[in-house]
Amino acid sequence: MKFQALREQVCEANLATVKHGLVALTWGNVSAVDRNRGIVAIKPSGISYEELTPENMVICELASGSVHPGPFDPSSDTPTHLHLYRSFPSIGAIVHTHSSYATAWAQLARPLPCYGTTHADHFRGTIPVARPLSGDEIAGNYEHAAGVSIVDTFCANHLNPDHVPAVFLPGHAPFVWGPKLRPAVDNAVALEEVACMALLMGAGHNAAPSPLDPRIVDKHYSRKHGADAYYGQATTPKRGIIPS
C-alpha cells in the first residue's frame, strides 16, 4: 500500500496515546507530515481505536487538503493539523487528545507556567492559551480557525513552536507537536503530567472557570448529531475534499 511506512508510524502513534492513558472513546487524533512528498497521514474520523490499522489511516495533500481516495474520511480536526504544518515548518507530528488534566487546564483557559523541571525538560516556559474564536470563525470553517488561532497566539507572543511545542485551546483541550511522532507523543504525555502536578499543587484552584461559549457548545454538539453532523464517517458519498 502507498505510504505504508508513514501509515504504520501514524497508526502506532495513535495507539500509543491510548496506551499512555491519554484517550477515551474516539477522542483525539495523531498525524504526521512527509514534507518531501507533501502529504499528511492522520487518523480517520470517529473510528474506534480497536479498529485502527495502517491501511485505514487517511492521506491528505499538505498544500491543498485534498484527501487521497480511500474508505475513510479523515479526522474532523484535519484542517487544524494542516494549518499548523503549513505555519510551523519545523514540526513533523501533531497529537491532539482530551487527556483529563491537560484538558482541565485548557478549560480553565489559563496559561500553564513552568513550575518545575519536568516541565522545563519538555517546554521552554509557559504553555500558552490560544486566543478565543470569533463568532464568524465558530460558524465558518471552525477547525481551520482553531489552527489560525494557535498560530496567531504564537506570533503575537513571539513564541517559538520548537521551544514550546504545546498550546491549550480554551474550553477544549491541548494540541501538542514535535519534530517527529515519538517526541510529539512524549510531549503530550509530559503535558498531561505537568498539568496534573500543577493541579495537585493547587495551581488554578482559585480560578472561576467560565462555562463554554454557547456557540461552541452548539458547534460541537452539531458536529456529531443531527442532519449536518460531519464527525465520523459519512453514510452517503464521501466529502472527498477538506477545505484548506
Ligand SMILES: [Zn+2]
Ligand atoms: Zn478535540
